[in-house]
Amino acid sequence: MSDPTRPSRDEAEAAVRTLLRWAGENPDREGLVDTPKRVAKAYQDWFSGYALDPDDYLARTFEEVCGYDELIVLRDIEFESHCEHHMAPIIGKAHIGYLPDGKVVGISKLARVVDAYARRFQVQEKMTSQIADCIQRVLQPRGVGVVIEGAHECMTTRGVHKRGVSMITSKMLGGFRDDARTRAEFLQFIDVGPGR
Ligand SMILES: Nc1nc2c(ncn2[C@@H]2O[C@H](COP(=O)(O)OP(=O)(O)OP(=O)(O)O)[C@@H](O)[C@H]2O)c(=O)[nH]1
């Protein structure tokens, strides 16, 4: 059911015109006349995650894996998100590991879970937790580890103006939290950081 409090597309486009005027522009000049429409369309893309239920991606599992019970790692999952404080891009990579408990998921589904959370307004810590909690809740593996490396444009193109800074966050659950060897093996597999 659609949310009756949600603004219409016309209202969203009018808000973009207001911002353009506030920046000192004339939204009626040729180059800008279609910009509110383009921005609304871009928002539908950047924030498409609100319409998705990430749990759905993990519903289909496979059990014919000949008893495979070791670490499964998907590293370097690129994502694009936006920080909820400044609405500025966060560009980065997520790395996910889990210890299966009798069933596995198609690996693309882990990347889909990342996107479903990334395409929202985010704080990196929250996104890291959301991804790990979703995998734990739905797949119920023996453990999950999520590490995210993000570059925050609110720190590079404005404010403190620091380039080349990465924020690294991690969330470890189950065996990844309790067993130092599992955690170490995961971190060795993903080998986070430049120069690897
Ligand atoms: N912990 C955390 N902080 C973030 C994230 N994205 C942006 N921030 C920070 O959120 C903070 C918001 O601080 P405020 O003081 O309210 O905002 P501000 O005046 O624009 O701060 P400056 O960025 O320092 O100019 C800033 O320090 C940002 O660097 C994130 O994902 N996690």
Ligand SMILES: [Zn+2]
């Ligand atoms: Zn920010």
